[in-house]
Amino acid sequence: MNTKTERKSEREESPTFCRYSSDKPTLALDALAKLTKQFADKPDFKSLMEVFILTLSGQFSVPSAFIVLRNPERGYEPKIFIGTGKYRKNENLLTLKESREFCRFFNENRRPFRIEELMERESNAIFACLLSEAGVRLIAPLSHEKELIGVIALGEKVNRTPYDDTELELFGTMLLTIAPMIANSFLFMEMTHMNIWYLEILDNVKMGVFVFDSEHLLKKVNITGLEILDTFVPELIESNSLTKMPIQMVFPDSVFHSWVRRFIAADVNNHNELIENMVARKDGRECIYNVRVSKIIYDSNYKFDLVVTLDDITTQKENERRLFELEKFADKGQMASSISHELNNYLALILGGVELTQLALGRNDLDKAGGTLEKLKSNIDKMKRFTSGLMDYSRLNTVKKMADLNELVKDVLSFVVVQKKFKAVELHTELAAGLPPFVMDKDQIAQLLLNFLNNAVDAIEEAGIKTGQIWVKTGYKNKLASISVADNGIGIKPEVKNRLFKAHLTTKEKGHGYGLVTCAKIIENHGGQIEIVSEIGAGSMFTLYFPVNTEEVVIEK
Amino acid sequence: MGNKPISQKKLNDFTLVINPGSVLDNNNAHEMVEIITVAQDKGFKNIILDMTDLEFISSAGVGSILGTIETSREAGGDIILCNAAESILHVLEVLDLADYLTVKNNLEEAASLCS
Numbered sequence: 001m002n003t004k005t006e007r008k009s010e011r012e013e014s015p016t017f018c019r020y021s022s023d024k025p026t027l028a029l030d031a032l033a034k035l036t037k038q039f040a041d042k043p044d045f046k047s048l049m050e051v052f053i054l055t056l057s058g059q060f061s062v063p064s065a066f067i068v069l070r071n072p073e074r075g076y077e078p079k080i081f082i083g084t085g086k087y088r089k090n091e092n093l094l095t096l097k098e099s100r101e102f103c104r105f106f107n108e109n110r111r112p113f114r115i116e117e118l119m120e121r122e123s124n125a126i127f128a129c130l131l132s133e134a135g136v137r138l139i140a141p142l143s144h145e146k147e148l149i150g151v152i153a154l155g156e157k158v159n160r161t162p163y164d165d166t167e168l169e170l171f172g173t174m175l176l177t178i179a180p181m182i183a184n185s186f187l188f189m190e191m192t193h194m195n196i197w198y199l200e201i202l203d204n205v206k207m208g209v210f211v212f213d214s215e216h217l218l219k220k221v222n223i224t225g226l227e228i229l230d231t232f233v234p235e236l237i238e239s240n241s242l243t244k245m246p247i248q249m250v251f252p253d254s255v256f257h258s259w260v261r262r263f264i265a266a267d268v269n270n271h272n273e274l275i276e277n278m279v280a281r282k283d284g285r286e287c288i289y290n291v292r293v294s295k296i297i298y299d300s301n302y303k304f305d306l307v308v309t310l311d312d313i314t315t316q317k318e319n320e321r322r323l324f325e326l327e328k329f330a331d332k333g334q335m336a337s338s339i340s341h342e343l344n345n346y347l348a349l350i351l352g353g354v355e356l357t358q359l360a361l362g363r364n365d366l367d368k369a370g371g372t373l374e375k376l377k378s379n380i381d382k383m384k385r386f387t388s389g390l391m392d393y394s395r396l397n398t399v400k401k402m403a404d405l406n407e408l409v410k411d412v413l414s415f416v417v418v419q420k421k422f423k424a425v426e427l428h429t430e431l432a433a434g435l436p437p438f439v440m441d442k443d444q445i446a447q448l449l450l451n452f453l454n455n456a457v458d459a460i461e462e463a464g465i466k467t468g469q470i471w472v473k474t475g476y477k478n479k480l481a482s483i484s485v486a487d488n489g490i491g492i493k494p495e496v497k498n499r500l501f502k503a504h505l506t507t508k509e510k511g512h513g514y515g516l517v518t519c520a521k522i523i524e525n526h527g528g529q530i531e532i533v534s535e536i537g538a539g540s541m542f543t544l545y546f547p548v549n550t551e552e553v554v555i556e557k
Numbered sequence: 558m559g560n561k562p563i564s565q566k567k568l569n570d571f572t573l574v575i576n577p578g579s580v581l582d583n584n585n586a587h588e589m590v591e592i593i594t595v596a597q598d599k600g601f602k603n604i605i606l607d608m609t610d611l612e613f614i615s616s617a618g619v620g621s622i623l624g625t626i627e628t629s630r631e632a633g634g635d636i637i638l639c640n641a642a643e644s645i646l647h648v649l650e651v652l653d654l655a656d657y658l659t660v661k662n663n664l665e666e667a668a669s670l671c672s
Contacts, residue, residue: 027615027616027648027651027652028616030615030616031583031615031616031617034582034583034615034617035583035617038583038584047587050587050590051583051586051587051617052617053620053624054586054587054590054616054617054618054620054621054624055583055586055615055616055617055620056616056620057616057619057620057623057624058615058616058617058618058619058620058621058622058623058652059616059619059620059652061619061623061652061653061654061657062623063623063624063626063627064624064627065624084590084620084623084624085623085624085625085627086627088594088624157653158623158653158654158656158657159653159656159657
């Protein structure tokens, strides 16, 4: 009885057909209500749009319909095409996704159009011809809050009748109802994409990131975090879901040695950030992590997330250890070089003393010769002290006593001037009057001065200047004693200046770069400071400042 | 209302019988489209929708039939409805589809069109 023909004859006789006009909108409202609920429950954008197209198709008895939507992620150009019936696989209509003309028209004309009207108005428009050829009969923009979201088109109805005004009105109403939901869905989609984007970033962070809620239950862990757990707590990975796992289980004491209590304490004590190094050990495996614990408060009800990041610094620490070993090794070499350098200085002094003695003896000046020999003996004593290891730069033994800086300068210069390399240089001295004696290690300061003088004469030699000049000056101001050595040598390059007191740095062909390292140690021992003024080709001036301590005490350091 | 899932059974090389379950609405209309289109792609030009269990069909449910029927007809087959309850037939009538769709009383009658 219920064949197509039979149903038709029954309908012709039955009064139920009269219900058409009232039941159809009811069905539409019912469909919309369900769709709304579905949007609210699970705003899965693509499947919802597919269902909406099917709803329109069923509601208007149209086998073919399609919707073109702007891409929620990429601005306002239409990018999404969803079709049903013959539009499901219509390649030609896909060009609408790229048609700005199509988009612009419906942006300016926010109302449904029957195809006939559209063709009358836009007969030359490619999109209008395309729509007509594809059998589109009704087309309408989908807008929300002045914004064009997309365009919906319906094909021919099954009974091939034109769309009447009531249907146009119903179509418009349905679109108005659905538009805010689509807009929300767009928003949801954007949020989802953003969430995915953030998660991707999180997973690309090469440190373990663990996020716990305010009850210290795990909310999120990134890939590196999972790898850490896989190394130290594999049973967790093998078990079930990690979500809601208590922090104590994520960082068990057996591996992380009570660190979990510190994490929680950081929360309780409201520390914004705790940064320390933590060692994790298990079955002979050991990793060192730089731990950062921070708290993110995200609402006024004191809901927060505790974020624990573990940065694996095991390799870094191992490298540091190796570097330390290398430095210790280098220190030994450095010490040997320093000793050699200092020995040369002493030998120069002794040589100068011998030359002075020879001169005195040549003049039969036995008194002078005797005095020079005394100084010579004193210098040999100093050298002895040095060679006994007392001048190890790294733990320079300092014996401080009251001494006169000006006298010390005169003393050193008296030995220097007789050296061959200083003979071609004019030495100028300017010693401050009223410079009080202060507590110092005379030997160290002499060594310091000698170093600067040697460097000054080397700089002059390097510059190839015939009239080399060195100025030695002392000063006293604001309870600071100063001694400066200036030359008109080659000068120091700026990039070298900052590294002058670092080991291994030398600009000299035969240098080893340790002389100024010793100087730095001596300056440090005296609480002094150094100032360097230099100009390439013009010369350099090294000025040392020492706090003047006039108390008669012997300080051994 | 707990919905019975969509099930399918091959009748012959060209015909697949699909039972949409008790409800065909927003929740499973898209699934229905997928099932029908996959069957059509596999060469089932006839689809019989056995509506024995169907208690409710929404516009989207109807849309899932309309959106796929032309493919079957273009292939020389059809989507045939059978065992539809009065309420379902009423919806189809309201939507003015009675003439457009092929509706049979029972599976045998529907199958007789697909031999």
